[in-house]
Amino acid sequence: MQYEFIFAGFGGQGVLLMGQMLAHAAMDEGKKVSWIPSYGPEMRGGTANCTVIVSERDIGSPVVGSPSCVVAMNLPSLDKFEDVVKPGGVLVINSSLVTREPKREDVTVVKVPATDMANELGNVRVANMVALGAVIEATKVVAPDSLVAALKKNLPPHRQNLLPLNREAIDKGRSSV
Amino acid sequence: MQYEFIFAGFGGQGVLLMGQMLAHAAMDEGKKVSWIPSYGPEMRGGTANCTVIVSERDIGSPVVGSPSCVVAMNLPSLDKFEDVVKPGGVLVINSSLVTREPKREDVTVVKVPATDMANELGNVRVANMVALGAVIEATKVVAPDSLVAALKKNLPPHRQNLLPLNREAIDKGRSSV
Amino acid sequence: MSEKLLMRGNEALGEAALKAGCQLYFAYPITPQSELPEYLSRRMPEIDRVFLQAESEIAAINMVYGAAGAGVRVMTSSSSPGISLKQEGLSYIAGAQLPCVIVNMSRGGPGLGSIQPAQSDYFQATKGGGHGDYHLIVLAPASVQEIVDLTILAFDLADKYRNPVMIMGDGLLGQMMEPVSFPDRSDVVLPEKPWATTGYTGERPKNIIRSLELQPERLEAHNQKLQEKYADMIATQKRSDEYLTDDADIVLIAFGTVARICRSAIDMAREKGIKAGLFRPISLWPFPDESLAKLGDKERTFLTVEMSCGQMIEDVKLALECRRPVHFYGRVGGIVPSPEEVLDKIEQIVAGRCEA
Amino acid sequence: MSEKLLMRGNEALGEAALKAGCQLYFAYPITPQSELPEYLSRRMPEIDRVFLQAESEIAAINMVYGAAGAGVRVMTSSSSPGISLKQEGLSYIAGAQLPCVIVNMSRGGPGLGSIQPAQSDYFQATKGGGHGDYHLIVLAPASVQEIVDLTILAFDLADKYRNPVMIMGDGLLGQMMEPVSFPDRSDVVLPEKPWATTGYTGERPKNIIRSLELQPERLEAHNQKLQEKYADMIATQKRSDEYLTDDADIVLIAFGTVARICRSAIDMAREKGIKAGLFRPISLWPFPDESLAKLGDKERTFLTVEMSCGQMIEDVKLALECRRPVHFYGRVGGIVPSPEEVLDKIEQIVAGRCEA
Amino acid sequence: MARGKVVFNEDRCKGCELCTTVCPTKILVMSDKINKLGYHPAVVSDPDKCTGCAICARICPDCVIQVYRQ
Amino acid sequence: MARGKVVFNEDRCKGCELCTTVCPTKILVMSDKINKLGYHPAVVSDPDKCTGCAICARICPDCVIQVYRQ
Amino acid sequence: MRLVFDRPQSLADVQTHYCPGCTHGIIHRLIAEAIDELDVADRTIGVAPVGCAVLAYNYFNLDFQEAAHGRAPAVATGIKRALPDRVVFTYQGDGDLASIGTAEIIHAANRGEAITVVYVNNTVYGMTGGQMAPTTLPGQKTTTSPYGRDTDLAGYPIRVAEMLSTLVAPQYIARVAVNSAPNIQKAKRAIKKAFEIQVNDNGFALVEVLSTCPTNWGLTPEKSLRWLEENMIPYYPLGDFKVPKEVE
Amino acid sequence: MRLVFDRPQSLADVQTHYCPGCTHGIIHRLIAEAIDELDVADRTIGVAPVGCAVLAYNYFNLDFQEAAHGRAPAVATGIKRALPDRVVFTYQGDGDLASIGTAEIIHAANRGEAITVVYVNNTVYGMTGGQMAPTTLPGQKTTTSPYGRDTDLAGYPIRVAEMLSTLVAPQYIARVAVNSAPNIQKAKRAIKKAFEIQVNDNGFALVEVLSTCPTNWGLTPEKSLRWLEENMIPYYPLGDFKVPKEVE
Numbered sequence A, B: 001m002q003y004e005f006i007f008a009g010f011g012g013q014g015v016l017l018m019g020q021m022l023a024h025a026a027m028d029e030g031k032k033v034s035w036i037p038s039y040g041p042e043m044r045g046g047t048a049n050c051t052v053i054v055s056e057r058d059i060g061s062p063v064v065g066s067p068s069c070v071v072a073m074n075l076p077s078l079d080k081f082e083d084v085v086k087p088g089g090v091l092v093i094n095s096s097l098v099t100r101e102p103k104r105e106d107v108t109v110v111k112v113p114a115t116d117m118a119n120e121l122g123n124v125r126v127a128n129m130v131a132l133g134a135v136i137e138a139t140k141v142v143a144p145d146s147l148v149a150a151l152k153k154n155l156p157p158h159r160q161n162l163l164p165l166n167r168e169a170i171d172k173g174r175s176s177v
Numbered sequence C, D: 001m002s003e004k005l006l007m008r009g010n011e012a013l014g015e016a017a018l019k020a021g022c023q024l025y026f027a028y029p030i031t032p033q034s035e036l037p038e039y040l041s042r043r044m045p046e047i048d049r050v051f052l053q054a055e056s057e058i059a060a061i062n063m064v065y066g067a068a069g070a071g072v073r074v075m076t077s078s079s080s081p082g083i084s085l086k087q088e089g090l091s092y093i094a095g096a097q098l099p100c101v102i103v104n105m106s107r108g109g110p111g112l113g114s115i116q117p118a119q120s121d122y123f124q125a126t127k128g129g130g131h132g133d134y135h136l137i138v139l140a141p142a143s144v145q146e147i148v149d150l151t152i153l154a155f156d157l158a159d160k161y162r163n164p165v166m167i168m169g170d171g172l173l174g175q176m177m178e179p180v181s182f183p184d185r186s187d188v189v190l191p192e193k194p195w196a197t198t199g200y201t202g203e204r205p206k207n208i209i210r211s212l213e214l215q216p217e218r219l220e221a222h223n224q225k226l227q228e229k230y231a232d233m234i235a236t237q238k239r240s241d242e243y244l245t246d247d248a249d250i251v252l253i254a255f256g257t258v259a260r261i262c263r264s265a266i267d268m269a270r271e272k273g274i275k276a277g278l279f280r281p282i283s284l285w286p287f288p289d290e291s292l293a294k295l296g297d298k299e300r301t302f303l304t305v306e307m308s309c310g311q312m313i314e315d316v317k318l319a320l321e322c323r324r325p326v327h328f329y330g331r332v333g334g335i336v337p338s339p340e341e342v343l344d345k346i347e348q349i350v351a352g353r354c355e356a
Numbered sequence E, F: 001m002a003r004g005k006v007v008f009n010e011d012r013c014k015g016c017e018l019c020t021t022v023c024p025t026k027i028l029v030m031s032d033k034i035n036k037l038g039y040h041p042a043v044v045s046d047p048d049k050c051t052g053c054a055i056c057a058r059i060c061p062d063c064v065i066q067v068y069r070q
Numbered sequence G, H: 001m002r003l004v005f006d007r008p009q010s011l012a013d014v015q016t017h018y019c020p021g022c023t024h025g026i027i028h029r030l031i032a033e034a035i036d037e038l039d040v041a042d043r044t045i046g047v048a049p050v051g052c053a054v055l056a057y058n059y060f061n062l063d064f065q066e067a068a069h070g071r072a073p074a075v076a077t078g079i080k081r082a083l084p085d086r087v088v089f090t091y092q093g094d095g096d097l098a099s100i101g102t103a104e105i106i107h108a109a110n111r112g113e114a115i116t117v118v119y120v121n122n123t124v125y126g127m128t129g130g131q132m133a134p135t136t137l138p139g140q141k142t143t144t145s146p147y148g149r150d151t152d153l154a155g156y157p158i159r160v161a162e163m164l165s166t167l168v169a170p171q172y173i174a175r176v177a178v179n180s181a182p183n184i185q186k187a188k189r190a191i192k193k194a195f196e197i198q199v200n201d202n203g204f205a206l207v208e209v210l211s212t213c214p215t216n217w218g219l220t221p222e223k224s225l226r227w228l229e230e231n232m233i234p235y236y237p238l239g240d241f242k243v244p245k246e247v248e
């Protein structure tokens, strides 16, 4: 079984980190993983996205044309990636910032008001973890505990205090599905 | 018919010029010619030599293993090139500076006391033209007039006054054969 | 082997170099390899090694020359335009027989081109972008783990042969994160280098590092020595990998990132009942021609896929001695082909809709 | 045509460039091509053209870039190590599609090597020593007259294709004197260059000379445009010469100086009753593969002779599609093979004492 | 009556805030809304106080501001 | 009795004449004979006058001269 | 009311890719103003560097060439020698001019090439992500000097204006900054003078402009201006380092 | 009588390929004397240039590396950083150091690499046949300035010592000449000091040595010394341009 994800949003939303944490968690579960940033000519500002693959066996192409899951943290990301989700795949939408309805009918759409929920938690920056919670709930790609463990292992020392908040954000995201 | 010459001596004896003048003369007679300097790693001092080919038809290799004529203006040149003269070829020796006898018996040896003769003419620098006179006499590769005409055409303006001297040197060389 | 770490290709390469005993690193920034100098600028001072940002790629390769001649493991890295600037230096290093590692995370060209991945420096790397008859050993990893393994191998081969070794990657490989583990190299004993310029104490003849030889006969003899070394590399250092080639009717040939993509395309083709397989050169020089030639013994079709206008295909044809049709599919300018488009090409070939 | 003059190759090249309308020349001294800058430093000021000795080979090639982009005929020259330093610039020039002429009077390598003649920069010239997919047109004269003719052609082709053209000679050709005559070019009209940066007056869109294209799709499209140009060169610009090939049992392949030597060896072979012939590529890129392939239609043996360890031989094999045995004879390090030793090799092959 | 007037090419503003910090009369502020580029553009809070000194325009890296003076 | 003495490594001399021009006592001259390298080497014409000042040796580019002093 | 300040004609009416608050934009405008005022746009050719200003050709209404990294002075030399009556200028960053392109700028200056050089010193390699430059200040942290520039290992920041002023040929060499309105006015005058020198006296002129890189410095645009003033100007003093003989 | 002057130990007892009267030979000897006197021969590594001194490695009893043309300072940097306790010096001509190698010398000096540079200025490219160098004097005829160096087109000779003295890191920069016995003694002291700076203070030191090229100048060795004195010294003044702080 192989899962392919594209996480997309604007710079500052922490989309690259979302992907990395998922990859860490899956790796620690013994799966094969790969992560690539959209390494575009734009150096800063604008949109950001990354591709994560989680697989039981060796990963071929790290680039994916049609991922099994797309996470759109803002409207431009939905516009750009809606079409590429694999039929039957999952489309996770940050409904706080995405105003329009998705057009795809052959995919499972998961709407999470991630930014609002993060705001409720007191820190808009954890919107990414809310969305990531929704992702693992909808896809079951990794166990929630693995994700929390990955965060714990990989947050830099001066960010460790944010761990409980992140855990809450993940839970909130999961329960929103 | 193709003639190949190697002119060799020490720097300052004008061996490169000898070759060039012969090439000019032959070219003006409508023949194919090529001239290459020994373009060795030594940049200055030491020995100097050049290869001239005069031919009725297009010249293949401008490099010659066994020339039909070698002109040795000093002893080291004789040492270096005596062996390569084609059997039946011509070996011209500046006997003023070459003290030993040549070993080859299968070639025509022409001894010219070129340096001494040039000294007699009042200018040691025309030893090369004395030797060249001997060469054209011995090989008949070009007519003496062609050589004089070539000199006239190619001596720089401030050297034109040396023309009569050079002509004398050539004649002296020719008559010494 | 260390525990698994999730690392970027560029950073894993840096760490692998340190594991291999690389004492000095000289380079000049350029996208898409800058994570490598950035990583080493943090790590090397921590362990008392030398990180030095050179004033240019030319200075960097000549610093490598000096340090390698002093007998110490050393590396430089760059991307396409910067590698072009190193060509004189590489020719000198090869001529003077100095061991070192050069990394090219190549990008779209020609000229300034783009910062996106490409493989269009294949000719430069394998045929000799510099002057004179010389060869680099060129290794092309296809995963972050392989970056680690080949980087360590590169240092060992460099010393073994007193020859520069190039790691040829691309921007995508450098930016990608994958799990890696590092071998424990703490007990590896590095080879002695009695030829290095360390000071003439009189215990050995004085050591001179150079490539000048004004006497043609001696320069020819020196070249013959180099050629014998290359012949040994050709005999023993060809590396390649195969995937589902046994029963394949169509064999794809691709290296690095593109080989990964081809693997996915092959899986998709197999699902559609097309017997496709992959031949992946790991050493681009020496090119693994014999293994490929063996595949050419059977009636099969071949397809070279490159992020270039067609460079490795010449070596493929020579290896197959023109006995089999060799098709080509290439994307350039920083475009990474997708598995789907490669599959499409496979299907077209199988359907007889392409001329080789 | 002018009257016959006896000139050195390097100087004849300089005069030919002037005849071709070369307005500027930028270069850095290096043996064995220094007679060329020395000649032009005398001649160009006399006729109000620009001779400028650059601070380095890199500066020289970038000055060429600027002047070519300004729409003016321009040339640079060097020898092997200096040509290696120009590789980044050449890739930029090819990428930005600028017409210019580059001369390589090549010498023994690798590294500092020697100042004696060699042909071991064949790969660098023909496969692309710089990064990215690009090609130079490479012309290899074999006599001083041909230096003149091909230099003039080089300027014309450069403009026709907006592409750099390289004249590949060697030290021997550069030093040699032979009779030459110069065509009268006084009534030749040089092509317009509406793309040149001459100042934006508003009468045309602004002109930008560049090779950057950050959008991969556009860089790919640009590369396709370049490839189409190269395809046209391949279709129309292959040049070669043959000598006694019709009835030849053994065909020698050689370019430049070596081709001359082979001709003499062939004459000697014929005298001994061996039917030998010569195929001489004049354009090294595009390589005249079709004409050579035609010779391969008959049962014959081939012998490539190079002043290198074997570079052109790859193109020879590809051209012959590996249908015929291809032998190799090479001398390196500045050694010029003699007709006698080439003859010897021919005799050995004919006697069946060599394996291809 | 204002001595000067500034006109902002709003969609070019990158919200860098430099103009707001240099205006001697402190009449430039960042808007709440977001422009085409996704930035909060600078706007004039109190146009009447503008002296037309053009200091804002001179420091603007993006040539967003035209200045008129009486 | 000379205060100094110079010893020439004659076959290394390139006949550049520099030593002859700097010797304060003017006792160095060029020989008529030709050495192994083909040059006329410098020699001492009047050894007794040598002061051992070593000026000749210091200017010799080819380290031809050894100097002794009392 | 009349229009007293507007975009200069030579500056293209397009959005730039520069980061918010990056002073590259100001410097572009000053160049365009100088060209407009001298009325030479139709005979001016710009040479863009490799660096953040690599796309400069999109931002001017002028013919342009893009040079390889560091080689702009050589490219400009080629253009100027080919077309001596044109006005040729280069626009170069500190990595471009003071590191990889050291030889090219020194020799163009030394030859007295009649070109104008605008040299933008922002103490880092902006485009490639903020690596250390030859101009990075002692102790300054960058992505390749994570512990701060160690002058024992990496030496001291190079003062280009001072170094080039030891050469005979250059006519005009100055250092300015664009961190405040008055300094911007001075910068404008210097840049204009550097073009005038070319147009009138056929000489080489270089203006070093102290500039900001908010993105890689990790500061807001406003704080960047302050950082420039407090850290750069003390090390890189402003002023004229070489002026034409007549004016001296 | 005792031996008061003899070939230094570090100077190999072989014939050199230099032309008669070429002062490269004197400079070689001075270097060998300095190394002998400091007793560091067994830990000294030389870097030879491409230029007439390309074969320098044959003339010293020292380990040596041959650098590509102009790159000796980078090669020396590589050696010194690899083996910090060794003494590393480069020997470079004016074409090598002041033309193609401009960037490398400036940045090695600017980093304060603890190396010693002996820079031999003979106003021409000796090895390749006497072409114009960046140091060729105004009006001087060479094979590529047949009408004399035209400063309008080729600029002025570069004064390397002065230019490098604007940098902070270098410890010692001096210019000497080897045209007379007294000047040779001064040159000796400067070269020795340049090695001492490296050995004791871990600093960068450069000595520019005015030298002759009788062959390409077309003068006798003796006239060459005079030409140096009358033409070079006025343009290239002798003296210390930078001395270590302690000594200042």
Ligand SMILES: Cc1ncc(C[n+]2csc(CCOP(=O)(O)OP(=O)(O)O)c2C)c(N)n1
Binding pocket: C028, C029, C030, C031, C057, C081, C082, C085, G049, G050, G051, G052, G053, G069, G092, G093, G094, G095, G096, G097, G120, G122, G124, G125, G126, G127, G128, G133
């Ligand atoms: C030969 C080469 N080396 C390196 C690079 C990568 N590179 C692009 S821009 C740049 C530095 C730019 O810094 P600077 O000149 O200071 O300009 P800034 O971006 O700061 O304005 C570098 C190293 C390149 N494109 N080409």
Ligand SMILES: Cc1ncc(C[n+]2csc(CCOP(=O)(O)OP(=O)(O)O)c2C)c(N)n1
Binding pocket: D028, D029, D030, D031, D057, D081, D082, D085, H049, H050, H051, H052, H053, H069, H092, H093, H094, H095, H096, H097, H120, H122, H124, H125, H126, H127, H128, H133
């Ligand atoms: C890259 C490169 N460019 C050019 C040359 C040719 N070259 C050899 S030595 C030399 C100049 C030497 O002049 P200089 O450094 O002044 O030393 P000198 O011979 O005068 O002592 C040149 C240009 C080369 N070998 N390599």
Ligand code: SF4
Binding pocket: E004, E005, E006, E022, E023, E024, E025, E026, E027, E028, E049, E050, E051, E052, E053, E054, E055, E056, E057, E067
């Ligand atoms: S013109 Fe002057 S007063 Fe008016 S907004 Fe701008 S800075 Fe303020």
Ligand code: SF4
Binding pocket: E012, E013, E014, E015, E016, E017, E018, E019, E020, E041, E042, E059, E060, E061, E062, E063, E064, E065, G021
């Ligand atoms: S200075 Fe310009 S870009 Fe910045 S906020 Fe003001 S108007 Fe906008």
Ligand code: SF4
Binding pocket: F004, F005, F006, F022, F023, F024, F025, F026, F027, F028, F049, F050, F051, F052, F053, F054, F055, F056, F057, F067
């Ligand atoms: S030591 Fe002095 S006196 Fe003696 S020969 Fe030499 S220079 Fe003359």
Ligand code: SF4
Binding pocket: F008, F012, F013, F014, F015, F016, F017, F018, F019, F020, F041, F042, F059, F060, F061, F062, F063, F064, F065, H021
């Ligand atoms: S200085 Fe030396 S080489 Fe010259 S003549 Fe005197 S002894 Fe001979």
Ligand code: SF4
Binding pocket: G017, G018, G019, G022, G023, G024, G052, G122, G126, G127, G212, G213, G214, G215, G216
């Ligand atoms: S990276 Fe720095 S220099 Fe480049 S545009 Fe952004 S702020 Fe300006």
Ligand code: SF4
Binding pocket: H017, H018, H019, H021, H022, H023, H024, H052, H122, H126, H127, H212, H213, H214, H215, H216
């Ligand atoms: S060419 Fe000049 S520098 Fe070179 S060895 Fe001869 S005299 Fe000395």
Ligand SMILES: [Mg+2]
Binding pocket: G093, G094, G095, G120, G121, G122, G123, G124, G125, G126, G133
């Ligand atoms: Mg910068």
Ligand SMILES: [Mg+2]
Binding pocket: H051, H093, H094, H095, H120, H121, H122, H123, H124, H125, H126, H133
């Ligand atoms: Mg010199």
